[in-house]
Amino acid sequence: MTPAAAARPSLVRILTVRLALTSLLAIVLQLTIVVVRSYLIENDLNRSIVTRHAQALLALLHSDAGVLAFEQSRMPQPYLGKYADFYAFRILDERGDVLAQHNGDRIAALSPWRDHASRAQDLWLLDLDADRKLYVAGGVRQKLADRQVWIEVATFGDPASTYLGIVATEVVDDVWIPMIPLVVLMLGVATLSVRWSLSSLVRAAAQADSIAPLEASNRFDVSQMPREAASLASAINGLLERVAALVKVKRLFIARAAHELRTPLAIIMLELGRIEDPRVRRVEQDVRAMSATVDRLLALARLESSETVDIGEVDIGLIAGEVVDRFHDWAAQTEHRLVLRLCEPTRFVGDANAIREALRNLIENAVRHTPPGTQVHVEVGPAGSILVEDDGPGLATEACTDLLQPFKKGSASGEGSGLGLAIVRQAVELHRGKLEVGRSARGGAKFALSLSSPSPHSQNG
Numbered sequence: 120m121t122p123a124a125a126a127r128p129s130l131v132r133i134l135t136v137r138l139a140l141t142s143l144l145a146i147v148l149q150l151t152i153v154v155v156r157s158y159l160i161e162n163d164l165n166r167s168i169v170t171r172h173a174q175a176l177l178a179l180l181h182s183d184a185g186v187l188a189f190e191q192s193r194m195p196q197p198y199l200g201k202y203a204d205f206y207a208f209r210i211l212d213e214r215g216d217v218l219a220q221h222n223g224d225r226i227a228a229l230s231p232w233r234d235h236a237s238r239a240q241d242l243w244l245l246d247l248d249a250d251r252k253l254y255v256a257g258g259v260r261q262k263l264a265d266r267q268v269w270i271e272v273a274t275f276g277d278p279a280s281t282y283l284g285i286v287a288t289e290v291v292d293d294v295w296i297p298m299i300p301l302v303v304l305m306l307g308v309a310t311l312s313v314r315w316s317l318s319s320l321v322r323a324a325a326q327a328d329s330i331a332p333l334e335a336s337n338r339f340d341v342s343q344m345p346r347e348a349a350s351l352a353s354a355i356n357g358l359l360e361r362v363a364a365l366v367k368v369k370r371l372f373i374a375r376a377a378h379e380l381r382t383p384l385a386i387i388m389l390e391l392g393r394i395e396d397p398r399v400r401r402v403e404q405d406v407r408a409m410s411a412t413v414d415r416l417l418a419l420a421r422l423e424s425s426e427t428v429d430i431g432e433v434d435i436g437l438i439a440g441e442v443v444d445r446f447h448d449w450a451a452q453t454e455h456r457l458v459l460r461l462c463e464p465t466r467f468v469g470d471a472n473a474i475r476e477a478l479r480n481l482i483e484n485a486v487r488h489t490p491p492g493t494q495v496h497v498e499v500g501p502a503g504s505i506l507v508e509d510d511g512p513g514l515a516t517e518a519c520t521d522l523l524q525p526f527k528k529g530s531a532s533g534e535g536s537g538l539g540l541a542i543v544r545q546a547v548e549l550h551r552g553k554l555e556v557g558r559s560a561r562g563g564a565k566f567a568l569s570l571s572s573p574s575p576h577s578q579n580g
């Protein structure tokens with residue numbers, strides 16, 4: 120995954136945040152409805168005031184040996200403070216006797232239970248002032264320890280603002296208690312569901328790095344994916360099939376074209392060698408360069424074709440020694456010095472021909488593209504690592520990536536076909552390795568190869 124992709128928020132996070140915002144909006148909407156209903160709808164507000172005050176007073180009653188007693192010391196604040204005259208309550212038992220009261224005479228004058236408590240009526244409400252809010256009286260029948268009690272309350276304007284606590288209680292009972300568990304459960308289930316649904320895509324993304332288009336059996340498994348993800352994966356599988364077909368056609372064309380050119384070029388070289396003419400020698404050089412390009416094309420085609428991969432145990436140190444010996448005389452003619460250093464272990468499981476081609480092209484490039492007197496250092500090992508560096512002028516940083524592409528050269532007038540580093544890159548990809556191109560500590564160019572042992576049936580994309 121690229122750093123830019125890793126910086127993007129995940130789909131799980133996006134959906135979770137959106138669900139959280141939606142839930143928050145629903146809570147705010149429900150909160151608004153409860154507050155508006157509790158305060159603006161007067162009948163609901165009056166009923167809430169009566170029932171909530173009654174419940175608070177009921178909590179102060181207790182039964183002791185069958186006798187009901189009221190805890191006067193715990194009287195609610197509105198009945199004790201400076202606004203005590205604006206509030207009234209009365210608690211009656213089954214016989215109609217008053218168990219506790221505050222301004223009881225004011226509420227008794229309003230109560231339908233002033234003569235005796237009614238067993239048929241559980242609730243009564245009376246709006247004391249049609250033009251002003253919070254002028255209300257009412258009574259509620261409650262049950263305590265298998266006994267019935269009748270609690271009546273009245274507020275004349277509610278200057279202590281007890282309605283705020285009542286509205287807050289309504290919010291807790293009607294919004295927080297029912298909705299918070301629902302929201303938490305919904306977010307948890309949604310997050311787990313999305314993670315589970317996307318797990319197949321996460322596995323597919325991890326698998327994508329190892330998928331080779333030419334390997335028909337190496338495709339996304341859609342059997343465990345949701346329908347939408349399976350459609351995308353199937354489309355990608357189809358695209359890979361078409362890419363594989365195109366790559367095979369291209370490789371077949373290059374291999375056949377190079378093969379068909381090789382024999383005529385060899386014949387031309389033989390015929391030119393029989394002609395004694397200085398002008399023919401220049402033509403001979405051009406044909407020789409064409410022949411070298413064809414050889415490289417064949418090498419590149421072979422590396423790109425999995426059918427010819429020959430995996431076995433090889434000694435990279437031995438291969439490096441052979442290649443260095445091959446170039447020794449040529450390097451000496453151009454006043455270059457080749458230095459080989461072996462770091463055990465140098466044995467490795469891979470394709471000997473691919474490794475040989477990579478080393479040959481790296482050393483040849485280093486000698487060809489550096490000035491006389493340059494030292495080229497080749498370090499092999501341990502465990503599949505190869506380093507070729509020099510103390511020449513080095514490479515331009517911005518050109519490093521382009522040079523790995525076929526027919527790309529460091530300069531338009533430079534020697535060579537521009538296929539050498541493409542062959543190196545293909546050899547590294549064949550071994551599922553890494554190629555680092557940059558500036559050497561010696562001042563020149565550096566090519567560091569880290570090879571891994573490929574599967575005998577591996578393919579390259």
